[in-house]
Amino acid sequence: MTGSSFGKILKLSTWGESHGDAIGCVLDGVPSGIKISKDEIQKYLEKRKPGQSKFTTQRKEPDQVKILSGIFNGVTTGTPISLQIENIDKKSKDYSGIFDKFRPGHADYTYQEKFGIRDYRGGGRASARETAMRVAAGAIARKLLGKNVNIRGALVQIGEKKINRNNWNWKEVGKNPFFCPDKNAAKDWEIYLNNIRKAGSSVGAIIEIQATGIKVGLGEPIFDKIDALIAHAIMSIPAVKGVEIGLGFQSAESRGEENSDEIVSKKEKVSFKSNNSGGILGGITTGQDIVVRFAVKPTSSILIKQKTVNIKKENVKIQTKGRHDPCVGIRAVPIGEAMLALVLADNLLINSTRKK
Secondary structure (H helix, E strand, C coil): CCCCEECCCCEEEEEECCCCCEEEEEEECCCCCCECCHHHHHHHHHHHCCCCCCCCCCCCCCCCEEEEECEECCEECCCCEEEEEECCCCCHHHHHHHCCECCCCCCHHHHHHHHCCCCCCCCHHHCHHHHHHHHHHHHHHHHHHCCCCEEEEEEEEECCEECCHHHCCHHHHHHCCCCCCCHHHHHHHHHHHHHHHHCCCCCCEEEEEEEECCCCCCCCCHHHCHHHHHHHHHHCCCCEEEEEECCHHHHHHCCHHHHCCCEEEECCEEEECCCCCCCEECCEECCCCEEEEEEECCCCCCCCCEEEEECCCCEEEECCCCCCCCCCCCCHHHHHHHHHHHHHHHHHHHHHCCCC
């Protein structure tokens, strides 16, 4: 199975399944001498872990990370960093009734057709459970980027409910279960999603990630443009169906003079009058804030009966049981942050190989 590794110099490989004994990763390419503690990794895992509210899956996983290699006395050694998280609260029996049926919207059918193996326990390798290791690795990537780089995300839309951008307040993100920067919207979302949850259904979401403190010059021309790499990273997150940078799809509605970010110089210091480009021009960072948004589809596992087929290709009906997120997009916020951190850190290392 290829496709379990990501990055060029800073290379992340993840392993494990949703209902296996553990999940883990190896992060190679981290320079020696970087101070990193278990607690610094754990604080980001706390943002992603399940069971923190009634609006996420009730699977109770402590997600306590173990550092197996690559860090000694709180400092990176320059060797591959291996991390592991045990799966504590797996309940594979919840899936025994659908062992021979393919869940609509899931990877069940395509994995069976490609590999000839049906791992019906949760989502197996395709499960969002794997993303915990991305968040852990992302914490280390943040350390490589340094204190001047700040990466943070927020939920800006859930179903058809959008935030009011005039109410945007980063301090509100940590005060509600939705990572929502608009406290008025968060109150509305609570009622809205509770009704969705009780109906046994689910909704999608849109997440916005911003990175500040990024220097000019990250990214390579043509195929390794920084926005292409970001799109690749974000689209690799389970359930993501769309990515946009800066003004994104709205730029199709604007005119050239409206979309172009005018450039000015004051005492030889260059700045831009707007940031429709999302901090990237020609695939290279401009020094402005990087702005990324991505759409997450509704959780496919719902309590409503649906039509599907079984492994014999017979028409059947299916009703998924077990513990699932009514909006999987909520926990995608820290995952999106981590993937952006990994791309930026990898490109920072690539830049460091250039001759001055």
